[in-house]
Each structure stands twice: as structure tokens, then as C-alpha cells.
Amino acid sequence: MALHSASVSSKLIFAPAGKEDHGQAEQFTRGALTRSDLDQASPIRQFHIWFEAAQRSGLVAHPETCCLATASLPSGRVSSRMVYLKELDPQGFVIYSNFGTSKKAQDLCTNPWASLTFWWEDLERQVRVEGRASRLTREESQKYFDTRVRGSRIGAWSSRQSQVLKPIRGDTGAEEDDGRKVLDAWVEETEKRFEGEQDIPVPDFWGGLRIIPESMEFWQGRQSRLHDRFVYNKKASADETVQEWALERLSP
Incomplete structure (x- = not known):
């Protein structure tokens, strides 16, 4: 009797080897x-x-x-x-x-x-x-x-890491984006806060x-x-x- 009684075809992935779907590792x-x-x-x-x-x-x-x-x-x-x-x-x-x-x-x-x-x-x-x-x-x-580039320092201040970004909805209630605009708005706020400054403090x-x-x-x-x-x-x-x-x- 085979060790694996279930059909291989029933599995989404089975014993992949690199670029091959199936094979010896x-x-x-x-x-x-x-x-x-x-x-x-x-x-x-x-x-x-x-x-x-x-x-x-x-x-x-x-x-x-x-x-x-x-x-x-x-x-x-x-x-x-x-x-x-x-x-x-x-x-x-x-x-x-x-x-x-x-x-x-x-x-x-x-x-x-x-x-x-x-x-x-x-x-x-x-x-x-x-x-x-x-x-x-x-x-x-x-x-x-x-040592980080300015954009990464701005990003560190802007991101509420792991918080849910809710989509913005238009007047009709339809989603205008998938939530990215909220993050972009936070970045814009941070850019204004540190406009013209190179020495940005660590949050x-x-x-x-x-x-x-x-x-x-x-x-x-x-x-x-x-x-x-x-x-x-x-x-x-x-x-x-x-x-x-x-x-x-x-x-x-």
C-alpha cells in the first residue's frame, strides 16, 4: 500500500522541487x-x-x-x-x-x-x-x-504599522481606492511637519x-x-x- 493514499491530483502543491511542479528535491x-x-x-x-x-x-x-x-x-x-x-x-x-x-x-x-x-x-x-x-x-x-534616506525617515513617522487602512468612499458610497490614500495623506502631513528640515528626530x-x-x-x-x-x-x-x-x- 502506498504511504500516501490520497491522490496527488487532490493537492494544490505536492513535493515541489524548484521550478518543477513535482520532482526530487x-x-x-x-x-x-x-x-x-x-x-x-x-x-x-x-x-x-x-x-x-x-x-x-x-x-x-x-x-x-x-x-x-x-x-x-x-x-x-x-x-x-x-x-x-x-x-x-x-x-x-x-x-x-x-x-x-x-x-x-x-x-x-x-x-x-x-x-x-x-x-x-x-x-x-x-x-x-x-x-x-x-x-x-x-x-x-x-x-x-x-543613516536612513529622508523618505524612509518620513515613512517611519507616517506609518501606523499594521493598522487597518480603510477605503475612502465617494458621495455615492462607492470605494474610490483600497485604503492607500489614507497612508498617502499621513505621509503628506509628515512632509509638511518636517518641511525644510534635514535633522529629523527618531520617533x-x-x-x-x-x-x-x-x-x-x-x-x-x-x-x-x-x-x-x-x-x-x-x-x-x-x-x-x-x-x-x-x-x-x-x-x-
């Missing part, structure tokens, strides 16, 4: 990972090594792209979105966003735990980061905010979020899905300034 054959390849003391340093390799490879268009996942309590519902890593320091990973009205802000208010996942397909590498998140100071956020509701890792996994694809996986788990320490890590290989 490609094998991972571009590398291997052993304990000796890794920085034994610091997953932050190890991430920096892999990140620089991704940048230099010419194969990864945006190695800073990652998936940020958060979860609200008490429901436990998880939400995720693609973001850009903007800073890495000895403490952890920093992204910037709206923390006033966004879904991530709502989640983090109830649950400080978050995760990041980086996927560098052409290198067949993945990095997973799990830890607690905390906001950067206004001064730290302003330093990054000043109170916008800024940096640092994920301070408690665990980090480095994944290298291998043939037959027998991947190499190593995880760093932070050891408990009475001295918060000392970071010690346990490094272990995981079964794929």
Missing part, C-alpha cells in the same frame, strides 16, 4: 561542518565569520535578511516576518522597526522571547538565534535613524531591538538530508558580564 553538496570549523568560545564571532563569508561569496544578495519570530502570551500564537539585521555587537543582533502599533510590539509586550533565522540558500547554510529582546536607547536608535515609537542570544544553531546542508548541526547554549553564570557557551552537535 536537490541534494545539499556544497559543504560540511565539523566542530573544529567553529569558534569554540563565541557563537557571535562564529556568526560574524559566516556572515562575512556570505557577503564575500557573491552568491547571497542580502545576507542581512532574516525572519524575526515572536509569540504573544497567554495565547502562545506565533507571528513572523522578514526583516533586515542592521547591527551585530558582542551583546547580540539588532533590527529596527515600529514598536508602537505593530504586531511584533504587541507580542513583545507580553513575551520578550524572540528568534531570528538566516537562510543563505546558495551556501546551503542556516543560522537560528533564540533569546530575549530589549529596546535600544533613543540615542542608539537616533544614530541609525540618521518615540520607532527604534532598535536587540535580541540577546541564549542559544544559536549553525546548520550546514549535507547529502541525503543528513545535515551538520551545531548548537551553542549559554551557560548559567552569576556574573552577567561573562558569557560561556556549551557547544554540541545535534542530530539532523
